[in-house]
Amino acid sequence: MVISRSGLVLGATAVMLTAVAVAGAGIHLSSQASFRESPKELIDEVWQVIHKSYVDGTFNQVDWTAVRTEYLNRNYTSDEQAYTAIREMLKKLDDPYTRFMNPEEFKNMQIDTSGELTGVGIQLTQDEKTKKLVVISPIEGSPAFTAGVQAQDIISEIDGRTTEGMDINEAVSLIRGPVGTKVNIKILRGDKPLDFNITRDRIEIHPVRSSKNPSSAGEIGYIRLNTFSANAAEEMREAINDLEKQNVAGYILDLRSNPGGLLYSSIEIARMWLNQGDIVSTVDRQGETDRQKANNRALTNKPLVVLVDGGSASASEILSGALQDNKRAVLVGTKTFGKGLVQSVRGVGNGSGLAVTIAKYFTPSGRDINHEGIQPDIKVELTEAQRDELRKDRTKVGTTDDPQYVKGLEILKGEIAKTKQGTQAQSK
Known part of the structure; x- marks a missing residue:
């Protein structure tokens, strides 16, 4: 199965919207030209996809060939019976992120190209241990x-x-x-x-918003990234370039409550901050590693602080992990969510869908954050009252009424001062 880079998603999550899923990100679907004659063909198609690409070659210590025989030897009189059998079959993998969707469910998870979604806006996952x-x-x-x-x-x-x-x-x-x-x-x-x-x-959903904030160390560029959608990199590039033209002294990048999204989006954005160094490596079941690196095209080398919390997941962890491991940024906030899985999403049968975990990802230093998350360099917890205040009035986020931002600004001022001292020393 060939998956284009835009088909790779991270920490696959269901989103309570009628038009989008997988961490709020765009999904590239493999084209389908199959016309099934029986429910068994759909079951076998799903089995084949898992057999070829699932991240765990032991299939959770399950005899996957025997599973195929078991389910194809049954009789099915309807698609619904096949759907039930497929879900039963996939449960043997004990992986909540590898899942089957009937045509209605699959339609409901696809991105709405207009960017306007309908629902309540909850990104949801299933705990691998407690379910x-x-x-x-x-x-x-x-x-x-x-x-x-x-x-x-x-x-x-x-x-x-x-x-x-x-x-x-x-x-x-x-x-x-x-x-x-x-x-x-x-x-x-x-x-x-x-x-x-x-x-x-x-x-x-607007993935990026930015502003220029005053401080005693000079103007600060504040960029909030809400999701790694298909247009997030383009909006991030515009925000950085605009703030560079305004000659800001440093940046605060806010990834709090960003549940992730597209793999390539996180890589493109990391390259805007890093001139050199590794960004992320993905490892499939054959142990083949795809390592993504910076390409000497950073848009700025000015001091950077990144804000993270327990809602920063998947692509957010790739970006923050890369910046931390390369010592490009100081991370402030609380431990991130801990999602380190890469999935492909494709259509199967006549309109159904299948999300399959195909790889794990690691930060440049080799950290597997799937369960551990990323620890900030500077830990700053918010009280319940502080969280409520920021939720009720979003205009306070990224201001002096935001305790994590305040700490980030304090750290950034110190980094700006170090940079100025280094520049002065070089000029002597």
Whole structure:
């Protein structure tokens, strides 16, 4: 199976929207020209894709050939029976990110090219050990964000239905719905139960916003990146170039609550900050490593601080990990989410879809962050009251009313001072 670079996504997550999934990112789908004559052909097609490309060559210590025989020896009288069999088959891999979607579910996960989405705006994953449904991050400004849903929240009920044993696709189906309708979501935050009635709405995603902020060390370029979508790199390039023209002294890059997205987007953006050095390596089941490097085309070499938190996942961790390992930036905030898987998404059969984990990724120093996440250089926790204040008034994010930004600015001033001292020493 040939997957173009735009078909690679990270830390595959379901998004509670009718038009987008996989960490809010664009998805490239392999073209399909198959016309099935029986449900067994779909089952075999899914089996073949897993057999050829799944990241674990032992298939979770399962005899995958025997699995094929078992499921093809059954009789199926409908597509629905085949769908049930495929999901049962995939469960043997014990990988919540490798999943089958029927035509309706697959349609609901595809990107809306207009960038306008419909839903509540929750990025959701399934804990690999507990199987609980965990919020990676609500999309900034979405109904879920405004209601107070936070990264790491565990969804326990959806409209009165327990999520125990529920997969991501089923959760998506229950949470999504028409604009103006409501969904009730019960959440566990630690051991504290919370109840949210959220009204579905249209959501516009703008991946980058930037500003020039005054400080005693000079003007500071502040860039907030919300998601690694298909147009994120272009918007990031425009923001950096604009701030460079304004001669800012340094930068704060805000990746907090950024759930990730496209692999190539994170690589392109890393190259805007790094002149040299490794960015990320991906390793497939044959042990083949694809190593991505900087290409001497950085847009700026000015001091950089990166803000991260528990909602910074997948592509955010690639970018922040690359900048940290190459000593290009100081990371401020809290430990990131910990998602280190690469997936391909493709169509199968007549309109169904399959997401398959095909590789793991590592930071330049070889860190596997799939469970550990990335630790910031400077840890700054927000209190519950501080998080609520920033959520209620988004104009305070990236200002002196934002404690993590304030600490980041303090660190950045020190880095700017070091740079000036170095420049003065060289000129003598």
